[in-house]
Every structure is written in structure tokens, then in C-alpha cells.
Amino acid sequence: MADAAPRLKSLVEQLLGAPLPVRIRAWDGSESGPPGAPALVVRNRRALRRLLWKPGELGLARGWVAGDLGIDGDLYTALDLLAGLIWERGDDARSLGQAVRDPKVRAAVRGLAKMAGPFPPPPPPREEVRRVRGHLHTRRSDRRAISHHYDVGNDFYEIVLGPSMVYSCAYWAGAGSTLEDAQRDKLELVCRKLSLKPGQRLLDVGCGWGSMAVHAAREHGVSVVGITLSQEQAAYARKRVADEGLTDRVEIRVQDYRDVTDGPYDAISSIGMAEHVGAERYLDYARDLYALLKPGGRLLNHQIARRPQKDESAYSVDAFIDAYVFPDGELAPIGTTVTQLERAGFEVRDVEGLREHYALTLRRWVANLEAEWVRAQRLTRPGRARVWRLYMAASALSFERNRIGVNQVLAVRTPQSGASGMPLRSRAWGE
Known part of the structure; x- marks a missing residue:
């Protein structure tokens, strides 16, 4: 008799202390849950073992990446329904200690263990970052982290990002705009905020596939040095520069920002x-960039921000993103970023929040990936493609729900005279 799904639903609700807002479809073909809701597909018993050995977000992520878990129905709707149970329970979430002391929870765990079978914990999917000992954000560890995220294959990123090959928040005139137009408008916005003029020198830190460097050189006549730690990005960017006939104005380097010594810019x-960069290194990062600028020079820092926590010392990195997407990545509140830039000597002149713009951007990237899903899996690996689909969809919802934001911070190395060179009218960029 196919009854795995109703048993699972009952045990999971007992464990969580809350009703499941999605259906469950189990490996035996049975289903249970709210009619019409998206289904959480539990394809095998191994998925249960993953959740039992690593409860919470990381166990779910391992199941998703390995293909043991899936979603039938709209992914955004499913994640939105599950968010309250997985990511947003806050102070109401049951701690492991509470769970151990609760007889009902212990009974639910025993029931799930019986369904999972007497087997050892499955190994993590190969896409998971293998941790090594040592300090975070050394030159070596940063190269390794960047390679994990960006050296996935340029053909794969072409599917996701489209022809613009810009891997950051676009700037939308409206929801009907194309992704390429919105990315071009973002690059142009950055150039206007920096007030770029022919003959100037621009340093593009984290230049990616060269989109900003090419745009600034072609449209504003500046000389650009773009730096990245990704070998694949650098090779792609150099080819773009050559194809545009800009090799006399654009240089792409595989270089750490800490090793740039040919200022001023x-x-x-x-x-x-x-x-x-990481919290411990951020002030040094800001000081390094400050030292590379001429007096009166401008920095445009475009960065994702998290919301401040009640207890900042208790903040932890998102388990899924740290294990599968951005190893060693850290988000700070916008207030912390502004403070660190000013501690380094900068005068912060403008902060523009683009949270809704990033949600739109991510939804377009997910649509691009889903439109060529079979080819995307072939170009990388099925598990890696699943990582990117989940990460981008969940991030879109996080921006929409105001769990995270993104900001462009314009800062100036104001000379001692106090003449910043900034326009009197707010946001009259390019004057």
C-alpha cells in the first residue's frame, strides 16, 4: 500500500510543530497535502537520511543538489510557502536542545529514522565546498573561493546572464525592459556617477567578464585596468576586449586587489x-582602494547588504550559500559599509538602494536558466545547475521580502581643500 507521503507529512508536521503548506509526493507514488499547492518531491529514502543527519537548511540543500528532493510546481511559490518554516522562524524555531527534550519530537524523529532505513549518512554532493584549515580571506583562500563560484564554465554563464555577461544587479526602467538594456543602463549609471572623462584611468575591481571595462573604455574614452581572481573570467574578458578593438585602452589582469600598486587612478x-572581502578585511580593502585614488577621485562600491541583527555577534553565514555558492562570502549592513569607507578616509556622498532591481534581475536569470535547462546541465553538472537555480530563485524572494538589499555607495577621496568635485544638485551625475 502506497502510504509514505501521508506518513511523512504527519511526522514532519509533528517535528516542526506546524502544518506543511506544500504537498508531499513520496518515492512510492503517494501524495498528501493541500490540493493545488506545489509538491515537495521526496524521490528516495536517502533524502530522509540527509535531513536526519544534517537537520535544517543544509540537509535540504544537500537533498536538492543531489536530486533526492525536488519541487513539482512553481519554484518561487514553493520557496515562498516554505520560507516561514525554514528561513524565517526566528525566535520561534525549535532549537535542537528543545527538540531532544520534547517527547513528540523524539517520536517523530524515530518515525522518520524508521522510514529512512538503517544506513549511514550519505556523503555530501560533490558540488559542496571542501573546507580546509587556515585563516579566511588570505590571498590563497580567496582565489579558491572565487574559482569555486566563477570557474563554472563561461558557456554556462552565457546561458544565465545573457549577452551582457554582467553578474550583478541591473538597473530597470520598468519590468518590460530587456535584461540587456537594463544591464547597459546599470553600467552607464556607474560611469556617470564616477563622472568618467576621456583620458582618465579607471580601476575595475572584480571585473568579471569585462563588461564594465569594455563599456567605460568604448563609451567614455577612459583607460581601464580590470582585475579578477578567475582565470576563466580573465580569458573571456581579454577576448571581448580584443574583439572590440580596445586592447590599447583595456588591460585585464588576474590579480588580487591587495597587489595593485600602479595607482593613482x-x-x-x-x-x-x-x-x-570579509568583515575582518573590509577596512583594509577600503584603505587599499583609497590609497589607489587621486585626490578628488571617486569610488563606486556596488554591494549586497543584509539587515542588521538583534545580536550582531550571533550572526552566522547562510549555510547553503556558504557551502555551495559563495564560500567565505559575508554580507554586512549598509551602515557598517558606510562607516568602514569613511574610517578609511572616504567622504560618502550618495547611497542608492536597488533592492527591487535585483529581484527583477534574478528572475530574468532564472528564466534564462530554465529555458535552456538541458543544455545548462550538460555544460556544467546537473547538481551545479540545481545549485544555481535554487540560489537565484531564493535570492529573488529574499530581495522581494526585504531580507537583503543592494546599494551603490559613491565615495570621494576628498582633498584637504574640501573641494570634492561633486555637483551641487543631488544625483546630477556627469556634471
């Missing part, structure tokens, strides 16, 4: 890179 762009 008139302007610096750092778009979607500072999330990799």
Missing part, C-alpha cells in the same frame, strides 16, 4: 565584489 568601480 581617477576612479574605481567595485561592482558585486566587496561581498567576498
